[in-house]
Amino acid sequence: MTCTVLTLGWGLFLLVLLAGAGAVLAALLDCDAALLPLPLLSAAALVLYPFGMLGNLRIGAAAAVLLLVAAVVVGVVRLRPAGVGTAVKTALTRPGFALFLGGTAFIWCLFALHRPMFTQWDEFTAWGLAPKMVVERAAFYVADPVNLKASFTYPATSLVTFLFQPFGSWAEWACLAALDTLALACVAAASTLPRPQWAGGILVFGAGFVLPFFFSNNPAGSYAPQYANAMADLPLAMLFGGALCLYYSVGHRRRAFWLTDLPLMLLTLTKDICFAYGLIAAFLIGLDQLATADKPIKQSFPRAFLRAGGLAVCVVAAFASWSRYTAAVTPTVDTGASVGSAGLSYGAVLTGGVKQLLGIGRDDKFAQIMAAMGNAFFTRRICLLGGGIMAVAVITMVAAAAFFAAEKGPARRRVLMAHLAFAFCFAALYAFHLILYYYNFSDVEGLALKDYDRYLSPYYQAWMLAMLCLLARSAAARWSRCVLACAAAAVVGIFCWRGIPAAGFWSDADSLYTLRADVQDRAETMNTVLDWPDRVLVLSQGDDATRWYYYRYELTAQVVNGFGGFYGRLGETQDRWDSDFMNLVESENWTLYDYKAVCVPATLVAYMQEKDCDYLLIDRADDYLQREFSLYFEGGLTADMPATLYHFEGADAAVPFTLAAVAESGVE
Incomplete structure (x- = not known):
């Protein structure tokens, strides 16, 4: 509960800081305050970006906060106390700004109360796993790989999440609230109208x-x-639309025009397809510059081309920087630009x-x-x-x-x-x-x-x-x-x-979390033994990969992929293929399983040795494991045993698997 209060307090503090910076800067720039949450939040996330590459995300978070504080201080000095009060009052009378501030504060408080969790498959494979790893380890997952491929997930959602959780205490609800804050900032940019409207x-x-x-x-x-x-879908849609709405309001201003490049760069870092979205936005802005110019096309084209080209350069720079970074820190085939x-x-x-x-x-x-x-x-x-x-x-x-x-x-x-x-x-x-x-x-x-x-x-x-x-x-x-x-x-x-x-x-949504809560309870027990360098093979007989992915998300260790095919009585490995999770089955029963791994005890030990595994987690056993594998495990196995973590002693040990931790039986 204390952690929830601290996370909520930090989130609300950042909202107030964003609002204060937006209010004073709006007065200095003579624009609607609703326009500024989007570029300010984008700028704060982009400040984190190079620090993440250097492995100093917490220093980056401090720098981002200090820059927002500096913006407030400069505004106060320039406007003086009397002007600050007027600026804040004016900002709060703008519907977009007031709704952004009220809406985000409501969502933060609501989520702190309900504490929603992830529910979609891809959140556990990438989009939720990535910010979790970034928050807990204060490092990009590509420089510190555990359970995620470097080339799979772009960093924008992780950066925004880390900005609101820089202390290493992970909360799924705060991740969701942070992304909603970004989305509402984009909606606010679309609703900037004069006070009479x-x-x-x-x-x-x-x-x-x-x-x-x-x-x-x-x-x-x-x-x-x-x-x-x-998932990246909501930030993608809102950043793409919000950046254009921001441009429609500031595009006629010489300096404020370049505020648009901040959300466009963050958009580019949201998902691989967003490189195309960023270039599309630059293209649309270039055409708009031509359409709204008060001069003939021959005279207005150079200015429009330079402005749109400048935005496109920012998009390309963001895309190229992430590609170069992933290639540099993980120079493997997984990071190659291929389809x-x-x-x-x-x-x-x-x-x-x-x-x-x-x-x-x-x-x-x-x-x-x-x-x-x-x-x-x-x-x-x-x-x-x-x-x-x-x-x-x-x-x-x-x-x-x-x-x-x-x-x-x-x-x-x-x-x-x-x-x-x-x-x-x-x-x-x-x-x-x-x-x-x-x-x-x-x-x-x-x-x-x-x-x-x-x-x-x-x-x-x-x-x-x-x-x-x-x-x-x-x-x-x-x-x-x-x-x-x-x-x-x-x-x-x-x-x-x-x-x-x-x-x-x-x-x-408690009914959606029943299975997750069961895996969480079991993983919490295992995590008292495990640490990030440990390599764990997870077996959950009868699983359809759901529990395997939950464990991959919850365990503080590297979850090793399983295999499919035949690796046992045939004595060969050429009929084996890489998989993610696996169910161990007898050779005569493999046709009953969509995901099959025909394996006998000796070859399970050989696979553990081949993959350099430290532990084996048996989440759920069955009659086959009890009958064929018991002699290899300290204390034996039973079909109805609770989730148990075994330490792998090596292929030459008399008993290859020794007890490490046992979880209480939970709801399945």
Whole structure:
């Protein structure tokens, strides 16, 4: 409980610091305070980034906090006490800023009370495991590898999480609250309107907040993980849309324009596909510079090109720095820039994919995936109204409203150019994912369009957020304000009509944590013996990999991968393949298991020796282990034994496995 209070206190302190820095800087820059939480939070995370590369994340956190404090101090000195009071009062009257501050404080307090945990598979394999390792060890996982491949997870979500948990005390709920703080900062950037239009700002903030639910496909009555998950999808969507909304408000200012590069760099460090998203954003901004210029294209092009090019350079620099870093600290095949099992370079993939799109050497697999992608745009549910065609139709309606609400001239050209450019880039991104399904997925996964909605819904969300922002900025006349109200009300209304989940971030989800709690209790016992250098092989008979991944997340040790195939009575290893978890089965019964590892006691010992394992954790045993393996274990084995950790004494020991720790029986 003490740890929860301290974590909550630090989180609220950072929120107050961000709010104070935003309020005084807004007064100095003469802009809406709601614009500043996003670049300030992005800047703080980016300050951590080089310190992480140097292995000094805690020093980086101190530097980030000191910079925020310095911003407040400079503002106070420049504005003087009387001016500071006015600045704070002005900031709090801005709807976006007030809603950001109130919303984030509410989420931090709510999560501290409910303490939600991770629920999605990929959170335990990467997106939750990465920030956990970073917080606990104050080091990037690629420089200090334990249970995560260097090339798999980009660092942005870990950096934001560490900023709110710099003391090494890990809390899943604080990770979720930190990512929600980033998301709400992006929504606030979209709702920056003058004080007389406070109602419009509230409408845009509310519509932006429900967009992750609007563009979702949660089964009716299920728990909705939006705003309560560590996946990169929400930060991706919000940073992409939020950076553009930030630009729409500051793009006309010479110096403030470059605030946009901060969220774009953080976006690039969020996920591998975000390199493309960052370049798309730079491209959209360049086109907007041309569309809104008051000079002929020949005269305005150099300035637009230099500005967009500068943003693109920042994106490339962020992407290249992470690629160079991972290659330097883990120079293995896992960090190479390749796609798919064939290990093709990105250039080869794009070249081959374009040829396939043009019909040059097109094979049956590509043709089938292309047909499936074309059909999915109309039939695969991507939002509360249905498929992608419905999502584009709704976004187009909002864009049309923004176009007609805007004054003739640059404002209308901006809306038209933005919507058409978004559509063009979406078509290119759609084709890119078609190519990825062909090269980067197995035949079954590619033809099934695995995670189709996850890959594309962030783009729809950002597109809608940008159009809502442009509609709000165009709504000066009274009738156009009504259009804004109708658009925002429609988004929220459809969510209330068809999308309110049975449970979500606002409710307890204890029923989802039953299995996790069981593994946590058992792992806590094992961790009294284990340390990070230890290598552990986990056996859980009958597991479908869920418990194995939970242990991989919970144990303070390196969890060794298992194998599938035959390694036993055949006396050979060529019929064995690398796996993650494994169930040990008899050779005559292997057809009963989807994930099979035919193994006898002598070859289990040989595998432990081969993988340099220190411990074997038997989470759940069965009759086969009891009958065939008991003689190799101190005290023997029983089918109903509790979770037990054994120390591996070596292949030459009389009893290769000796007792190290025994967990109490839990709920399974």
